[in-house]
Amino acid sequence: MIPAAPLASGRTADVYALDGDRVLRRYRSGGDVRAEAEVMRHLYAEGYPVPRVHHADGPDLVLERVTGPTLVEALVGGDVGVRSAARLLVDLHARLHALPTVRATDPAIRILHLDLHPENVVLAPAGPVVIDWANAREGPSALDRAMTALILAEVAVDRSLPLSAAAHELLMAYVAEAGPLESVAAAARLRADLGAPDAARLPDAVRLVLAAGAPGDRAGAGNLALPDP
Numbered sequence: 001m002i003p004a005a006p007l008a009s010g011r012t013a014d015v016y017a018l019d020g021d022r023v024l025r026r027y028r029s030g031g032d033v034r035a036e037a038e039v040m041r042h043l044y045a046e047g048y049p050v051p052r053v054h055h056a057d058g059p060d061l062v063l064e065r066v067t068g069p070t071l072v073e074a075l076v077g078g079d080v081g082v083r084s085a086a087r088l089l090v091d092l093h094a095r096l097h098a099l100p101t102v103r104a105t106d107p108a109i110r111i112l113h114l115d116l117h118p119e120n121v122v123l124a125p126a127g128p129v130v131i132d133w134a135n136a137r138e139g140p141s142a143l144d145r146a147m148t149a150l151i152l153a154e155v156a157v158d159r160s161l162p163l164s165a166a167a168h169e170l171l172m173a174y175v176a177e178a179g180p181l182e183s184v185a186a187a188a189r190l191r192a193d194l195g196a197p198d199a200a201r202l203p204d205a206v207r208l209v210l211a212a213g214a215p216g217d218r219a220g221a222g223n224l225a226l227p228d229p
Helices: 034-045 071-076 082-098 141-156 162-178 184-191 199-213 215-219
Strands: 013-017 020-028 051-059 060-064 108-110 122-123 127-128 138-139
Touching: 013 060, 034 051, 034 060, 071 082, 071 122, 071 162, 082 108, 082 127, 082 141, 082 162, 108 141, 108 162, 108 215, 138 141, 141 184, 141 199, 162 199, 184 199
Parallel strands: none
Antiparallel strands: 013 020, 020 060, 051 060, 108 138, 122 127
16 A cells, blocks of 8 residues: 655655665656666676665656665755765766666767766665666766766756855865766756756856866857746
8 A cells, every 4th residue: 555645855856765775766747767777687697786676667766665765954964975975876877877778889989877966865784875777878988977966057047046156165075076967968968858947047056166177169069059037
């Protein structure tokens, strides 16, 4: 029996506790979770830290229950420093992009999370676990790193958000750890296609990422086709 109240709610899905070991992630708009489950099962088999998939059907994913604070909660609570958080994000990307893909044979094509930010990293007792693979697909690894920087920048440019300053600091540390970023313009277009929470922030976010350290992608920034604010 599914509890009446969710354990947690995100932008597109609600998470319900089924028991001490399993949760149900249900997408509010319906859909088919088979592709997401396939990626997660593949990564779990390869030893990447994702929740184990117990069942997938329609809009419902039954997953291993992962306990612990999110990386953003640990940052706000002072349990993890900004530099350590940046290194963790870079390491999680590196580990992911080193794994074999599900289908692609081109070595330049890797598995991408495309939503890897501190709210989607749970600091479980056994180590960090990456959650929310709804946007996962295969592509060039540079796109995944640029997307993380862009998501951080979206928060950083909105001074009305409580975590704006912290996001700016983490973005700077992330870029310093990740090195020069590429594919920022492509990441922004994809972010808009995927339904960024506030597309009006994207141009400012792109400019901030480029200023932080993506000189090789400046030419592409002029070709952004983003929604008008």
